[in-house]
Amino acid sequence: MPERSSTPEASSGQNPILEVKDLTVAYGGVTAVAGVSFQVGPGELVGIIGPNGAGKSSTLLALAGAVRAKATTLTFDGTPLLGRKPEQIARSGFALVPEGHHIFGGLTVRDNLRLGEVARRGKQGLEATREWVLELFPILREFLGRQAGLLSGGQQQQLAIARALLSEPRLLVLDEPSLGLSPTAIDTVFDAITAVQRSGTAVLLVEQRAQQTVAAAARTHVLGEGRITMTLGPADATDAELLAKAYLGS
């Protein structure tokens, strides 16, 4: 398996906020993730791309404690994640926006956002966070009182990200936030993601939009059949041939 020569280094000097070594996820007899290792440094944006069924969602769900997994190391902020309940992980500053966003359609936008605050440590800074989140997604301010199920797909995705941000996570994990969105909506979402990262929150981004992801992320891991097959840096974003190869596998 040809490793890229220009493999970007993990940010050195600081302890990673997320450290994954040899992560394995199996459903019954089917192995979905077969020994994946990577790191996310504090404030870093790290991408994961790969074809359908590669094991991207499974990886994220394993990190969030939503599916059973094995690993030699799996730590968030130095504390192990394995064996902890999803709610404990969420409350420790790890926010996952799952694939298909899953907002609560029967509740108002405001109540959805309030549910995002459940995982917060305390109330201090809450007003400022609310303000900041609504500035990031101005459309939500307009619809605060509306039933969330009536929002458009793009608006629902924004709501899901906003909801995650209200817990003031130290790591924001997004699973295909651009899924099913129009080009302008995708831009809004990507702008918001870069804004979040610039504010100092680490981001782990799973995407199908390879080019945009590779350009934005410090490192982008290419996942294929449950393994990391390649790791790309921002400079690779313009190499169309390489990106295509990343998807087709070597």
Added chain:
Amino acid sequence: MRRDRKNPGLVPVPEWIGDVWTLVAPLGLLYLVTAIASGVSSSARVDLGYMLVNLVIVVGLSIFVSNSGVLSFGHLAFVAVGAWTMSLLTIPVEMKDSIMPGLLPVLRDASLPPLVAVVVAAVVGGILGLIAGAALMRLHGLEAGIATFALLMLVVQVLTYSTALGPKSGQSMVGIPQTLDLQAVLVIALLMVVAAWAYGRSRSARFLRASRDDITAAPASGIDVTKHRIIAFTVSGAVAAVGGALWAQTNRVVQASQFNLDFTFTTIAMLVIGGMFSLWGAVVGVIVVSVLNHVLGLLESGMQFGGVIVSLPSGSRLIIVGLVLIVVLILRPGGLTGGREARWPLRPRLTLDLSPKSVIRK
């Protein structure tokens, strides 16, 4: 196709032996238990009679539940109707006149030999199953459970209050002659097991089980789930009604209020403890719970162990059966049999069978 892992060339048992075994095992076990229990004591013989009756009822219930995967809380409706049929057809006319003065003339005059009455009970149960099934079988899950329960309550209410069909409310039917002995009941019970087994191998039951395993896939594949459920409900109602007829024979006092929640619970507990997705589970469940009940009954009336007399407070039977049910659900949700049919217990036979046909068949 199961293969011996160590000797991949060996097929453990010819398939037909495994198939026949799923019938022979429950029949054999039943016969064995009956043979043993009838020799133990007279109280054991009494409980044995009830066990065989419950067996027929639970096998009837399992015909529907195990194949369709839909829970029924209402099968006692068929049992009640079966018991009623049996009573009305076998109680002497003079007796009917004195306890059921308001009886419809047809029912008053009807009188049949007990074995024929059992057959009529099956027919009546089947008809009720067909009508109720046609109305209810499009329902799923909890709604189906509640609907079957409503059916039971409806039947019980009608039988309680209708003087045209039975005694005044609160009174019971007595005078049912006990003409079927333990032997006859055993034979009928074994026949019902055979019937359930035969139904389970029919095309209809196979279709239904496909829908049970994947409720969303079956309709798309062209299987008319509702139709096959109605068939199952009808067959199952007929068998449960036979159970009701035998129950009337065995208990000899029949009253609508007997078909209550406790009785419903006992039959469901038997099915679930054994494993609600197989005939084998139904048979094992009935036997295990009945033996447990018998022993607890002895303990309730006080039993001597060495020098100590152990006696349980009355009513502890249902407490313990309830506890067993909950523990089984927690530790082994598939029931004691794990929801499988009986499996050929002997070690692999040396039958080399590598013809492509036998390998492909499931």
Added chain:
Amino acid sequence: MNFLQALIDATSAGAVYALAALGIGLVFGVLRLANFAYGEIITASAYTLVIVWPMNPVLAVLGAALVGVAVALAMNYAVFTWLRSQSSATLLIASFGLSILLQRIYEGVFGANVLSASVAGGLSTSIDLGAVRLNLLSVVTIVLAVLLLVGVQLFLTRTSIGLQVQAASADFRIARLLGVRSGLVIAVTFAISGFIAAAVAFVLTVQSGTVGPSFGVQPTLFGLIGAVIGGLRNLRGAVVGGFVVGVALSLLTSWLPPEINPFRTAFVYLLVIAVLVLRPNGLFSAGAGKVRT
């Protein structure tokens, strides 16, 4: 039989079953458990009321509430926690077993016969309002039910835990990913349903003044049936369903001619079957509207 009076009686009967449906529906929302043993929570509270009331009415009411909550929580921790990953059907069967088991335990502890005491005897009087004679208990029942319904509604929409209960009912997995503590949410829901059971027990013991081992079975059955025909997946529908069953039962009792009056319960069950056949997803499923997700 005065029309207005019959209407108020029917409303109060509906209110009791609406409360039972609320208690059952809340737990069903988060756990997908149709708790058949809800009746035994009611019975436990009723025993408390009947036994303690003659000594001290205030203590009896407090005790009944406390016992309702405690029994509900005990059920959760002793049985249902262990079955969380099981199917709805398994949970229902387990609760059925628990119900029968507890009834026998009550029988063993308190005897098979009913205990009686006049609980809040003052409420059994009627007030004369010219043309109408109002049964005070009916009025109290309606007021109590309205208070509890409004209280639960406020709890669900105005408090953080209530919102978490709603989230868990809609999608438990996603709720947990947001940090909603599963154990806490389930326990809180059971506690509230236990409190509501105590309220049902209060109304019913005032009405009858007696309690036996299977005291709670009837209200639970009708509450559960009401909840199912109203649509268990939607709390409001469940409550209305319970209400409808109570009203139907009461109106049939007062209006059916005497020769077929004994069949009133049969009519209710026939009605239930008819509703289920005609509207398999609940009476109010169409009105709820499909929400985009």
